[in-house]
Amino acid sequence: MVERIRLFSQHVFFIVFMYGGRFGIHLGSALPCFSCPFVQGCAGHCYLMALQRTHVGFQTAFEVFFSSAFVHVLWPFALFLILFLPLSKLWCAWLCPFCLFQDWITLIRKRLHIREFSMSRQVRNRLKPVKYILLALLILIPLAIANLGLHPDWGLPFCQICPARPILPLFTGNVSNFHIDMTNSVTIGFTATAMILTGVFLAGIFFKERFFCVFCLLALMHLFKKLSPFRFEKNVHACTGCGNCEQMCPVDIADVHLEKGKNHMPGAVDVLTQDCLGCMNCVESCPVDNALVFKWFDFKIFSSSRQYMTRKWSSK
Amino acid sequence: MTPVSSRLDRLKTRTKNLVQTELETQTSLIRNHPDYSDSLDPFIKILQQTFFIEQFIEQSSKDIVFTPCIQAPLELFHAAGLQPFKLACGSFAVQNMAPLHLPALTCPMIRSISGLLEMNQTEGIPLVIPTTCDWVVKFSELAGLYEKTDIHFMELPHLREEERSAKRWHNEIQLFKTWLEKRTGQKIYSKNLLRSVKLYSRAFELHDRLIRLRRKQIVSGLQYALIMNAMPYQDIEIWMAAVETFVIGLQDTGIRKIPVFLSGSPIVFPNYKMLSLIENAGMAVTADDICTMERTLQGTVAYEDASEFALLKALAQRYHTACSCPTFADNHRRINAMVHTLKQYEIKGVIFHVLKGCHPYDMEASILEMRLKDQGIRFLKIETDYVKEDEQNIVTRLEAFNRTLRSIEQ
Amino acid sequence: MKIGIDVGSTGIKIVFVDQTRLIWKKVVPTKPGQSSLVQELMNQGLAACHAQQADILKICVTGYGRNLIESSSKVVDEISANAAGITLLTQGKARTLINIGGQDVKIIKLDHQGRVTDFRMNDKCAAGTGRFFEMAANILDTPLEEFHVKEDVEAVSINATCAVFAESEIVSLLAKGISKYSIIKGINNAVAKRIASLAGSGHLEEEIYIDGGPARNSGLIESLEDALLCDIKTAADPQFTVALGALFAD
Structure with missing residues (x-):
């Protein structure tokens, strides 16, 4: 019962997030789920993008953090919290389009009666800090661009390697994110990493249910669970x-x-x-x-x- | 001089007659019980047959495999096309045939089982032994079965909550499957296994319905014991059909006694001494956590997918972590299920049945007593043996216990 | 007039009661044919009290042989009867009762109304019971009432886990020339320890009473007080509490 309702909800929200923009739905840029901004006509943007951007995220000069302009950074964050708090984890398994994508892959595996890969409690525990390292990079790299003169091609570091970026646009017929950007060594590095990670995650998701969620940065919204x-x-x-x-x-x-x-x-x-x-x-x-x-x-x-x-x- | 073999034959015949008489007396007691209905006949019939294994095998359409405990997955037997035969015996008389070298304080059920194997021609019947309590671990050696049959041990990890135990047990389940395949010469495909798992899930749902009727005292403790005792000797579908018939024919007598929870050592046909004494003392056993009763079918197997790996993993978990056998070391949650049932169905008393020599339950008794009394639950431990002589002593305690329960109700 | 009968494993106890006042009591050893024995006792009692069959308002029976007596108007288990009896005798002050019967030992916890809240009873085994003392009294040729021993007597260690073995143990101690009183003290200590272990870790609430035949042995009570670390009082007419209680159990 509950499983069916959840699947229904996932599909409804998949359609809303992926195609809603075409029907004039726009839910803002602070969504606590992988509604990927690289999907044309999506109904809202994943907050992780805003977090890395200039003006609304951490690609901001240090002075701004101590000025009234900081409100521009706070505002999307507040919106993110407002959206996150009432639903909390339901954003993951009930709303997130990328979660549904993973479930489809798992469904195929289950239909083929292929066994799942086991991951021990120990391995799971060891992987936990990865999220924090990613979060640190996601904050530090944009800060470095804005303040230390790091090359702007380092911008949106998480999006550049996120497997959702090439995968989700496929559902709108867009395959353009599957490529290596040969502009310079930074872009080559990022796009090559993205392609490798996409491959790794596709295989990972096939053999291990919701493999991506182990590394999902949005799961860190958990830090605010006490408020929910x-x-x-x-x-x-x-x-x-x-x-x-x-x-x-x-x-x-x-x-x-x-x-x-x-x-x-x-x-x-x-x-x-x-x-x-x-x-x-x-x-x-x-x-x-x-x-x-x-x-x-x-x-x-x-x-x-x-x-x-x-x-x-x-x-x- | 009479040759040894003919003396042995004479002992065998004598014991068989004694067992026959015992069975007749016990079944007539059961049949004369006011809430007996004819729909229980199939269960009694199959239970009676279990004492004469040669005839049992003749009538069985499948080859049989002995197993003394509940940790060898029934689903796997079913998928392999084999009939499990639960080695649990409640006959007092059959103890006559037990080997004389068994230690004085042997668990009476083990004594009985050894006697049963001696009384019948059981050479060559394979045996699966999960290493639960010490008696189960050692009895095959004591009963001299090593030379006589193919024994497969399943090494049960005595920790329930550690991942390493789960892995080891999963491996044991896989080895058990391989052993079954070797015995039958046929591979167990995941498709077949899935079918068996689903079948047993349906059996469990039926069992759950039965349990709810029991909690309401529409099904008595004795009826329930008969039904559950008979389960691991027959095809599950036949059993389910018989249970359905029984449930349909049920009538609520409207009689409500003081409900009690029975825990402790196994209660096996035809040893329903405790059940009938409790009932005679004005109480009804509406719940239990005994491995030959409610724990025979303990839960539905929840599996992630239908691959062989996942099914075996789910089975391993269902027959390990879901089990509250007192031989587990980290068994502190055992009491939770108990207290939950006690509160949910307003049962105020626990009767703890210990067979003399059944050490694991004896050890659990004092631990449970302290924790249950903390929760305001009355607790009565009764230690007994496969003898009738202590009935009067037990009755006195049960009657007094009944009064203490009634006094809290007032 | 009411009659309370306790058909025990070693003795049959009978009490005649007027309201709550004990007017006649008697104990005889249990023999086969309890029913006729009880009838005979009742006749004796009626004669002693100058009463008629018609004066009997009710007959309550308890004890091991309670279901063998046909003339009973009420049958009670001896645990509840015991609790009711001690409550009557102590005006509801008893919270814990230790009963040493012929074949069993009971520890009963009760509330002020004489209702049993919890109890423990040893399994069928004679060690530490009245039977055990009977055996010891026989070998030592000393009545139970004289089992009281002065404090300065050194106790010998006796293993009371089995009544049969304890018997040969006592004989060999006597043969070694150990004084009778050391042995008696040893027996009291051993039995007290056994009873204490039956009580387990549970706290025994005051006031604690002891009854049953062996309660006449004040030496045992002292040993028991030491083993349980508490004061124990003896019920008046310790052998008859159960028979009396049969009349008053709810």
């Missing part, structure tokens, strides 16, 4: 430890299963982790009533139920 009414809680004392949640999680989050060692705490424990995409697969496969609950303030959006779980799998 969107919650994911676990009633630790209901959990039987069956591990279905970890098993069914597309990004193999172990913390829902093991609650980050908080298992001696009474009552409900927050288990919304950075990598969580809000897909609710875990809740759907949890066999204990109300052990896992997605909440919006105190309103239960979806909570686990033995009957739901049993029905779902016996009718498959």
Whole structure:
């Protein structure tokens, strides 16, 4: 049920984000999902682009940070927060077009009965800092362009290597992002890296569900989760430890299963982790009533139920 | 002088007669029970047959494989076209045939199983043993089965939550599949496995319905025990059909007793001593976490995709992390499921059944007692054996326990 | 007039009660044919109280053989009966009750109304029970009432995990010339330890009472107080609490 609603939502938003601009929809340039600005006629831009740009992002002179002009940087950020806060992680698995693209690939793999690649808890933990390194680069490179005279071809460093940039425009028939820009060594470097990464990620996504999400910078919006009414809680004392949640999680989050060692705490424990995409697969496969609950303030959006779980799998 | 073999034959015949009498007495007790219905006959019939393995094999359309525990995936047996035969025995009489060199404090069920294997012609029937408790680990050696049959051990990691254990167990499940393939000479394709997984998921849904009826006391503890005990000896589809028939024919007697949760050592046909004593003391066993009852089918297998790898991984997880066998080291969550059921169905008391010599449950008892009492739940531990003589002592305690439960209700 | 009967494993106890006042009591050893034995006891009691069959308002039976007595008007399990009995005798002050019966030992926790809140009972084994003391009293040729030993006597260590082995242990200690009182103290300590381990880690709430035949052994009570680190009071007529309680259990 929930899975179907989610798939429906993903498709609707895929169409809205990818083609909405053609029908006059424009949702701004601070979207917390991969609505790629390189898709012509898209309905809004991924905030990561704004973040790297001049005037509204970090490609800004140091003086501006201490002047009233800084409001131009703050404003898109505020908009980003306003958009992010109510939906939080739902932006990932319910709205993000690139997430749906990955799901399609996974669907093909599943149809072919090809096994998924395993990634151990240890590897996952080791990959976690990659996001922070990328974020640091995403901020430092534009700052260096604006202040230290780095060549402007270094601009939009994340977009230049983001695999969504060549892939998503394909759905509007645009293949132009698959090329090597021979202008200078910087452009060659960036475009070549982009092509390699696109290849790597396409293969990665095929063998590992939502492989891109492991590195997704937007997942760092998690840092503001405390401000959001969107919650994911676990009633630790209901959990039987069956591990279905970890098993069914597309990004193999172990913390829902093991609650980050908080298992001696009474009552409900927050288990919304950075990598969580809000897909609710875990809740759907949890066999204990109300052990896992997605909440919006105190309103239960979806909570686990033995009957739901049993029905779902016996009718498959 | 009488030759040894004829003395052995005489012992065999005598034990068979004793078992026959025991079965007749026990089944007539069950049949004379007020809530007995004829739709339970198929379950009793198959359970009676399990004591005479030669005839059982003759009637079975599939080759049988013995397995003493619930950790060998039933889905894999099914996909391989083999019939699992659960080695769990509740007969007191068959203990006569148990080898004399078994230690004095042997778990009575192991004694019974050893006797059962001795009483029947079981040479050559393959055996799958997940290494759960010490008795299960050692009994094949004690019973002298090494020379007689093909034994496949599945080394069960005793940690539930570690990734390394999950990996090892996944590997064990793969090896088990290979072993099954070698036995049948046929490959188990993921397509077949998927079909078995789906079938068992349906069985689980049916089981879930049965459980809900049981919580409402429409199905009694005794009826439920019969149904679940009979499951690992027959084709799952036949079992499901029989359960459907039983459920359709159910009538609510309207009688509501004090509900209790039964936990602890296995309860196996025809040893329904605890169940009937509890019932006679005015209580109803509406829930349990016993491996021959509710844990026989413990959950639906949730798999990521239909590849062999994913299916085996899901099976491995369902038969490992989802299991609350007391032999696990990190078993602190065992109590959660219990308390959850207790609260959800307003059950105020737990009766903990320990068979003498069943160390893992004996050890769990005191841990559980402390944690349950913290939650305001009444707890009664009863240690017993495959004997009838202690019934009076047990009844006294059960009656007093019933009174303590009634006094909190008031 | 009401009659309470406790058909125990070693003794049959009978009490005649007027309202809540005990008017006649008797204990006889259990023998086969409990039913006729009970009938005989009732006749004796009626004669002693100068009463008629018609004066009997009710007969409540408890104990191991409770279901063997046909004339009973109510049957109660001995745990609940015991709790009700001690509550009556202590005006509801008892919170914990240790009962040492012929074949079993019980630790009962109860509330002020005499309702059992929790209990523990040993499994079928004679070690640490009345039977054990009976055996020891026989070998040592000393009645239970004289099992009280002065403090300065050194106790020997006795293994009370099995009544049968303890018997031969006592015999060999005597043969070694160890004093009777050292052995008695050793027995009291061993039994006390066993009862304490039955109580487990759970806290025993005051006031704590002890009853049953062996409660007549004040030496055991002292040892038990030391083992459980608390004060223990003896019920009046410790052998008859259960029979009395049968009449008053809800």
